[in-house]
Amino acid sequence: MSFYPDVAPGDPFKPNAKLSNDIRHMVNAAHGFQDCRQKSVPFGAVRVSVYNASTTTIPANTAVVFTTDVLHGEVLPVKRAPAGTEEFGIVQKALAPNECGSCLLIGTAVVMISGESGNYVKPGEARTFVRASSGTAKILHSTGTTAVILLGGSQPQAETPQVVSGYAGAFKVRQRGTTVTVYNGADSSDSNAGSVTIGSKIFYVPVGSIEVAANKKVYLEVSYDIETEEYNMGFITDLPRNADRRPQYWYKELASVNANGFVQQTYFCGNVEITGRWCT
Numbered sequence: 001m002s003f004y005p006d007v008a009p010g011d012p013f014k015p016n017a018k019l020s021n022d023i024r025h026m027v028n029a030a031h032g033f034q035d036c037r038q039k040s041v042p043f044g045a046v047r048v049s050v051y052n053a054s055t056t057t058i059p060a061n062t063a064v065v066f067t068t069d070v071l072h073g074e075v076l077p078v079k080r081a082p083a084g085t086e087e088f089g090i091v092q093k094a095l096a097p098n099e100c101g102s103c104l105l106i107g108t109a110v111v112m113i114s115g116e117s118g119n120y121v122k123p124g125e126a127r128t129f130v131r132a133s134s135g136t137a138k139i140l141h142s143t144g145t146t147a148v149i150l151l152g153g154s155q156p157q158a159e160t161p162q163v164v165s166g167y168a169g170a171f172k173v174r175q176r177g178t179t180v181t182v183y184n185g186a187d188s189s190d191s192n193a194g195s196v197t198i199g200s201k202i203f204y205v206p207v208g209s210i211e212v213a214a215n216k217k218v219y220l221e222v223s224y225d226i227e228t229e230e231y232n233m234g235f236i237t238d239l240p241r242n243a244d245r246r247p248q249y250w251y252k253e254l255a256s257v258n259a260n261g262f263v264q265q266t267y268f269c270g271n272v273e274i275t276g277r278w279c280t
Helices: 017-030
Strands: 046-052 062-066 076-080 089-091 100-114 120-123 129-132 137-143 146-151 172-176 179-183 192-198 201-206 208-211 217-225 230-236 248-257 263-265 272-274
Touching: 046 089, 100 137, 172 263, 179 217, 179 248, 192 217, 201 230, 208 230
Parallel strands: 046 076, 100 129, 192 272
Antiparallel strands: 046 100, 062 076, 062 089, 089 100, 100 146, 120 129, 120 137, 137 146, 172 179, 179 208, 192 201, 217 230, 217 248, 248 263
16 A cells, blocks of 8 residues: 555645545455455456355356345445356356455356257356356357356347248247247147148147257157057157057157257158058
8 A cells, every 4th residue: 555644634635546445445354355456357358346245155267146235336246146047247266255356247268067068058056057058158169077158158048939940831840949849830820730641540740849959850750559559649859769668650850959959940741641661
């Protein structure tokens, strides 16, 4: 701190910004707050000064969210972000309770990740971030369990389902996150996704939704139980492998999922008619 000489009663003086700030720093330190001044930031990054408003230490490179606790000047209160939070910041050093530090809002950070697919991350249960198919933090590069992410690299996924092709017929697919819905593209209000003709019989397949993962496919499955003489129809992502449970079955690929988790329609032929041999 600088030295400030005494001011005698009646002496003219004007407010000194440095003196005022030094006094504020002393008072903050007396109340448990460390240095809250904003450090220099890389070009293009956005950071704000924050303090840990929780009662436990926030580890470095952990996702945080703002709280409704009392503001201390321009220093914002934060706590650890719950798992799955869409919008968050990242503290760059460990913060003890009431300790101040810097929080990254836009820019790059190195974090620990888990999960098998997805080009984005969201906060996990611990310090580790979890891969996701959408979000506000995009993975720029990853090696094993370490990734460089761009915070602010995307907007949260819209609630409107993504139509994955211009096809407008039976057994059309649309995607919302990791969920794929098969429906009638010619009439989205129809409760059936399409029909299946087997000989002289016509079966209507209800609209259905399934969870998908990267590098999977979406199939229409038709199975026939010899004992009950009943047909069953639905949508699957893995081909049937239990021949004892499904003595007769037939399937048609409707869509494929790429390595990034995005779905592409591969079927464009309307209602289905089974004319070939059944798989056994």
